[in-house]
Amino acid sequence: MDNANKNRKNEDSGRLDFIRAIVSEDLRTGKWDGRVVTRFPPEPNGYLHIGHAKSICLNFGIAAEFGGRCHLRFDDTNPEKEEQEYVDSIIEDVRWLGWDWGEHLYFGSDYFEKMYEYAVRLIEKGKAYVCDLNAEQTREYRGTLTRPGKDSPYRSRTVEENLDLFERMRKGEFPDGSRTLRAKIDMAHPNLNMRDPVMYRIVHADHHRTGDKWCIYPMYDWAHGLEDSIEQVTHSICTLEFENHRPLYDWFLDELGAYHPQQIEFARLNLTYTVMSKRKLLRLVQAGHVSGWDDPRMPTICGLRRRGYSPQAIREFARRIGVNKFNSTVGIALLEHCLREDLNRTSPRVMAVLRPLKVVIDNYPEAKVIELQAVNNPEDPAAGTRKVPFSRELYIEREDFMEEPPKKFFRLAPGREVRLRYAYFVKCVDAVKDADGNIVELHCTYDPATRGGDAPDGRKVKATLHWVSAQHALDAEVRLYDNLFTKENPDEVGDGGDFAANLNPNSLEVLKSCKVEPSLAGAEPLSRFQFERLGYFCADPDSAKERPIFNRTVTLRDTWARIQKAQELG
Ligand code: ATP
Ligand code: MG
Numbered sequence: 113m114d115n116a117n118k119n120r121k122n123e124d125s126g127r128l129d130f131i132r133a134i135v136s137e138d139l140r141t142g143k144w145d146g147r148v149v150t151r152f153p154p155e156p157n158g159y160l161h162i163g164h165a166k167s168i169c170l171n172f173g174i175a176a177e178f179g180g181r182c183h184l185r186f187d188d189t190n191p192e193k194e195e196q197e198y199v200d201s202i203i204e205d206v207r208w209l210g211w212d213w214g215e216h217l218y219f220g221s222d223y224f225e226k227m228y229e230y231a232v233r234l235i236e237k238g239k240a241y242v243c244d245l246n247a248e249q250t251r252e253y254r255g256t257l258t259r260p261g262k263d264s265p266y267r268s269r270t271v272e273e274n275l276d277l278f279e280r281m282r283k284g285e286f287p288d289g290s291r292t293l294r295a296k297i298d299m300a301h302p303n304l305n306m307r308d309p310v311m312y313r314i315v316h317a318d319h320h321r322t323g324d325k326w327c328i329y330p331m332y333d334w335a336h337g338l339e340d341s342i343e344q345v346t347h348s349i350c351t352l353e354f355e356n357h358r359p360l361y362d363w364f365l366d367e368l369g370a371y372h373p374q375q376i377e378f379a380r381l382n383l384t385y386t387v388m389s390k391r392k393l394l395r396l397v398q399a400g401h402v403s404g405w406d407d408p409r410m411p412t413i414c415g416l417r418r419r420g421y422s423p424q425a426i427r428e429f430a431r432r433i434g435v436n437k438f439n440s441t442v443g444i445a446l447l448e449h450c451l452r453e454d455l456n457r458t459s460p461r462v463m464a465v466l467r468p469l470k471v472v473i474d475n476y477p478e479a480k481v482i483e484l485q486a487v488n489n490p491e492d493p494a495a496g497t498r499k500v501p502f503s504r505e506l507y508i509e510r511e512d513f514m515e516e517p518p519k520k521f522f523r524l525a526p527g528r529e530v531r532l533r534y535a536y537f538v539k540c541v542d543a544v545k546d547a548d549g550n551i552v553e554l555h556c557t558y559d560p561a562t563r564g565g566d567a568p569d570g571r572k573v574k575a576t577l578h579w580v581s582a583q584h585a586l587d588a589e590v591r592l593y594d595n596l597f598t599k600e601n602p603d604e605v606g607d608g609g610d611f612a613a614n615l616n617p618n619s620l621e622v623l624k625s626c627k628v629e630p631s632l633a634g635a636e637p638l639s640r641f642q643f644e645r646l647g648y649f650c651a652d653p654d655s656a657k658e659r660p661i662f663n664r665t666v667t668l669r670d671t672w673a674r675i676q677k678a679q680e681l682g
Pocket of ligand 1: 152153154155156157162163164166167349350351379380381382388390
């Protein structure tokens, strides 16, 4: 969190982060003839998450700020794990975040033919060979960090033999895993990635775009640099774990004499109380720990969207965390802080009662209904006002009443007076109980002279409660979400356990008998509101018109603001 703060300071004082500094310097020196071309290269084997959003905002943001362009490119070189469903969701999510790639939508698989030609070129140069070692043998021959590798017995095949075998690999003459094409670099290289890395493997599997056209598929390191090169990318920005793949990225492009972008690495985003690995997210979905990729507790973009996050909040978060070279973990409180800031500015206020307690105003006429004027958003005068019906029978929040209030409880209690928001002062005169002693109904009196404001005689109340009119209220379901994991670092587990052991059993609470004000009838799916005094909520896409469902996006408590204040004071 310290880093996030520091980065923000840098940026707010106008200093560029280290990647933007490189791009800016390259523009000054004319290194790329004034071009800035970045790309966001997801593999379509899962849904995008908030970590990807960091990379998306970085790549698209740089392109936008420096007058360049950013490609959306699917790195779809692994047919076994990839699906069209993921392609579609990725396109939807990047667009929802507000970025635009124009006509620059690309697929690595569209370059398979070119990649093949490049591979033939390396073979002809004597820089690649077909190897018959199986996966296990290949691993054994590679050696370790402390022990050099051994040359494959197939390393000295002639160019002709390699060309012939590679062509026959492509034609499908050999079974899966029986042969590979490998770069001929150095089996004693201190960097293991340089020990004759595999470029192609045989996989007889259908690809979601190329069908059965290919049965050899390029490995990541071989494919990725070529994709960047073919698209004439200038700055190939990736996460830190690729730092020691860079020599290989450079080696391939140098040996081919191909256009050669600059690879730059930055630290990936980690966030407290959640996991970010696609493998783990997939497990949560498959094991039914969540309702799907878009479960509002998921750190996926579609999950955040369904939870009620706005693209603006996510982009602001990405801006504040900045980029650097050191892996760290950002507190989820910062993400929620950015969210609250945005929602506070933009969400209409409404009244909703989550755990209703009936209130009868004894001195209010039975059939009388009046409409009170309520402010839609005090932060945004243009949002205007709306009418809220008031009548003799209301609901208030169960926890806003206590029969025997402790010292600091200022809300309703027997004999006590409070204000009903936008309405009147009411005083509790009786609490009705059922046979078990549970309070089922309150009786109050109201003071007609206090409508919409203060008492003319100057008497004060210590609390203002939200409420809804019983006969006008809409029944609603409200889903309260909490962190998906109980630990800041869900991967912190005891012997033999795994991250699933840290799942929060209370991450979802469903309230089925909520009452919300009538203006919420037909709320657009994904529209966001502040339920006064309760938090921010968003209409779930599964809502029915007569019975809406709301997801709690976030409470009103801003722990980040508190942390920041404490830091300033300390
Ligand atoms: P994997 O490669 O294990 O399937 P991945 O999360 O790296 O998972 P990609 O589809 O390769 O998935 O990611 C696309 C881009 O997003 C890459 O450039 C990657 O570096 C970046 N990215 C992924 N996770 C993060 C993260 N947590 N923070 C920042 N960038 C990320
Ligand atoms: Mg990756």
